[in-house]
Amino acid sequence: MSKGPAQPPAGPPPAAPVGPPPAAPAGPPPAQPGPGYGYPQGQPPQQPQPPQAPQQPQPVADNPYAQQAQPGAYNQQPQYGYPQQPQFPGAPVPGAPGAPGVPAGPVGGGPGGFFKGKPAVIVGAALAALLVIGGGVYFAVSGDDEKPKEPVAHGSGDPEPKGGEGRPTGEGTAEGRNSDAPDLNAGRQAGEAKAWMALSDQDLPGRGAELMDIWVVDDTVVQAGYKAVTAWGAEDGKKKWSVPLDAPVCDTPPTPGADGKVVVAYESGNDTKKRCNQLQMIDLKTGEAGWKKKIDEGDSFDSTITLDLSISENTLLVARSLSGAGYSLDSGEELFSLKKDKGCFPGAFASTAAKAVVVDSCAASDDKNEQLKEIDPTSGAVKWRFKTPKGYQVQKVYSVDPLVVSLVNRDKKAWTIQAFKSDGQPRSQIDGGKDTFLQRCGMTITERELQSCMGMVASGDTFYMATEEKKSGDYDRSNEVVAFDLDTGKAKWRGKADGARSLLPLYADGSGLVAYVQPTFDTPGQTVRFGKSGGKPTVLLQHPKSAQSQENNLAMLGQTRYLDGRFYGSPSRLSGQDDSDTGQLLSFGK
Numbered sequence: 001m002s003k004g005p006a007q008p009p010a011g012p013p014p015a016a017p018v019g020p021p022p023a024a025p026a027g028p029p030p031a032q033p034g035p036g037y038g039y040p041q042g043q044p045p046q047q048p049q050p051p052q053a054p055q056q057p058q059p060v061a062d063n064p065y066a067q068q069a070q071p072g073a074y075n076q077q078p079q080y081g082y083p084q085q086p087q088f089p090g091a092p093v094p095g096a097p098g099a100p101g102v103p104a105g106p107v108g109g110g111p112g113g114f115f116k117g118k119p120a121v122i123v124g125a126a127l128a129a130l131l132v133i134g135g136g137v138y139f140a141v142s143g144d145d146e147k148p149k150e151p152v153a154h155g156s157g158d159p160e161p162k163g164g165e166g167r168p169t170g171e172g173t174a175e176g177r178n179s180d181a182p183d184l185n186a187g188r189q190a191g192e193a194k195a196w197m198a199l200s201d202q203d204l205p206g207r208g209a210e211l212m213d214i215w216v217v218d219d220t221v222v223q224a225g226y227k228a229v230t231a232w233g234a235e236d237g238k239k240k241w242s243v244p245l246d247a248p249v250c251d252t253p254p255t256p257g258a259d260g261k262v263v264v265a266y267e268s269g270n271d272t273k274k275r276c277n278q279l280q281m282i283d284l285k286t287g288e289a290g291w292k293k294k295i296d297e298g299d300s301f302d303s304t305i306t307l308d309l310s311i312s313e314n315t316l317l318v319a320r321s322l323s324g325a326g327y328s329l330d331s332g333e334e335l336f337s338l339k340k341d342k343g344c345f346p347g348a349f350a351s352t353a354a355k356a357v358v359v360d361s362c363a364a365s366d367d368k369n370e371q372l373k374e375i376d377p378t379s380g381a382v383k384w385r386f387k388t389p390k391g392y393q394v395q396k397v398y399s400v401d402p403l404v405v406s407l408v409n410r411d412k413k414a415w416t417i418q419a420f421k422s423d424g425q426p427r428s429q430i431d432g433g434k435d436t437f438l439q440r441c442g443m444t445i446t447e448r449e450l451q452s453c454m455g456m457v458a459s460g461d462t463f464y465m466a467t468e469e470k471k472s473g474d475y476d477r478s479n480e481v482v483a484f485d486l487d488t489g490k491a492k493w494r495g496k497a498d499g500a501r502s503l504l505p506l507y508a509d510g511s512g513l514v515a516y517v518q519p520t521f522d523t524p525g526q527t528v529r530f531g532k533s534g535g536k537p538t539v540l541l542q543h544p545k546s547a548q549s550q551e552n553n554l555a556m557l558g559q560t561r562y563l564d565g566r567f568y569g570s571p572s573r574l575s576g577q578d579d580s581d582t583g584q585l586l587s588f589g590k
Contacts (some may be wrong), residue, residue: 029491053299085539111431153286162566181237181583184547192544193527193567193588196237197554201586202226204576211570212252215565219259222519223585224249225263229282230584234566235239237587241287250276251310254451258353261329262283263316265307268294277304279318281332298323302345309450312351314376317358318446319348326380332406336380344371348448351377357403359394359450362387370394372405374424384424396441397450399458401484402427419463419486430490436468438479440504447556454560459508461486462532466515472500476520479503481513483569484533506562514540514562524548525555527567527588541567541588554586565589 089366090502100355184195202209216222220240226248231431232241247267256262267274277297281290294303294405295318302322310317315335316327324338338346342359347370351357360371367390374383388394388407395408395415403422408415417430441453463484469477478500483492489503497503497517506527507514517526517536524545528537543551555569562568566589574584 021321063069093212116322125496134425150365152268159453167264182550183546184550187546188544189222191542192546193541193590194587195544195547196549196551197547197583197587198230198232198239198585200225200574202228202574204574204575208576209248209574211558211572211574212249213254214561214563214568214570214585215256215262215284216560216566216568217256220284221563221566221568221585221587222262222284223570224252225584226265230587231284231287234587235566235589236583243287243289246278247278251309253308253311253351255351255353257311257314257329259314259329261290262311263309263327263329265309275304276307279316279327280330281329284391285556289568293327293332295320296470308348309357310351310451312350312356313354315353315356315377317356317377319346319358324345324349327376335378338380340509341371341373341382342385348450350400350450352400355401357397357400359448361393363478368392372420372424386420386424386426389513394450396453396456398449398453398456402460402463403487404430404456404458404463417463417491419458427536428486430463430465430484431489431491432465432482433491433576435482437465437482438468438504439465454506457505458486460510462492462508462511462513463499463543464505464508466503466505469502469537476500477502481505481515481530482511483530495537497528504560507559516560516562516567518556519543519548519551521588525551527562540565541590543567543588547588550583550586554583 021285035449046232063238084568151409152381181197181199197441202470204226207585212224213286214221214223216234220231221234222229224230227245228242230244231238232238244265245264249264249266251263251265261281261283263279266278267275267276267277269275275297277295279293279295281292282288283290298320299322302320304320308319311329314329316329318325318327322339322345326337328335337422338358341360344362345364347360347361348359349356350359354377355374356370356377357374360373362369362371367387369388370393372386372394375381376383382579389409390405391409391411393409395406398404398406398417403420404417405420405453406415406417408550417432419427419430421427439453439455441449455466463486464481465484466481467479469479476499478496479502481503482494483495484490485492495503495513497515501520501523502518504516504518505513509530510532512532513530515530516529517528517537519525524543524547526539526543527541530537530540551569554571555567558572560568561572562589568586569586570584
């Protein structure tokens, strides 16, 4: 039954905060992805204009208590040398290795740029973007005169072959690779976790293939990649089943349905008119393929060059470029459609099992902003709307419940992390002080991937991020995890791993935070838990020394997940080279 639109609040919105705002951040965020491939490159940012203050969320019904938001009083000057936005997520940044017309070399961020560290390997990377935030910052960011910093990006280790290297075209052969995964438990010490690694057995093109989301249902772990959806036993890594696809997979939802059903999208057409428009339902508990469906092109410019898939309750949410729809997971029947709403067009979904939000683009409006809405996943009914300030876009959704998003204004090079209450009212803005923060976002060629970032997680009243890695000793790097109060935006506590180690948040619940202690050149990683109040972390899984090489090659280069008590790591791409043992998935557990 539909819950229906939310009612207007019973009282007036909260008053604007009193007193000076928190300090502005020291640098801009990652660039907001532009349209999908096939669209023209975005224009360089213009000189910033005085920003607009954030607005209260707009309820579905007229709000008798609505009031004008107060203008901000702490505008800052922007930083320059800010890289142009990529054409799509995962595209080479202009000035980066692999960008059209640009020779190989470091990605140049310019003074105050957000890329720091070593030269990037863009192809097949899980991009590590350094974020610098300040609470209350809907406004332009202050500049500085420091020297340009080089970028950090985690490459796949298997770059696409270039002129004459490897096989730039044609198919690889599974027989050319080892058919059996190595025994990662040989030599395992007492107290170390058990390990397994699954190899891909597909014939891959020379350029390799992208790997998709990791799903766990009961005792089975599943992942889609290239032309197959494959399942392994979660405990031992033994292959259970594989569902072949007619063409390469082009999008998957972050999570399956509650009953274990999932839908993947795969391509149709040739290279000159390729579309991501074929849907295939699969029961992850049995490996049985169910209904198929083609998503047709919409009106002008409403294309299926890319699709954005998400699942909430028993509904598959599908976004084209200018519209969206909900389909029954059981039958594929269309339940509702979402089209133009108050001059804005649906662009992407983000969801959990019981909550769904949609981002509408209002780029054609005078404000050039976006709408963030919660919808009933069974009917599409809008529960509440939040209209972003002028020029601001929803860049990423770090958490759906509680709802935490990043908002960015590319022209002003300004951004914020905004938390929301369950009724869509602003809850807080994260005050990062002078810290610089790390996030890892998947390298995809989709138009919008709201839930593609790792390293930012939330639960209840707490949001977790990891600070920038800093050099520690001759070879090692270390950082901290910071827990923020979602009601105030202020830091609650900070935590470190033992020794000079780097941390990445994986999963949060009411008991605290599960984090990944990343391996060093001579020490394997760990899965640890911080309590709700911080303190010294407890080791949940000591990753085995015998699997350290595989951990560095797989888990450090793509997805990392903690699901049902096990750690999973997967590269962002499969290698298409014949002489490569194509490791697809690595797991540690008791």
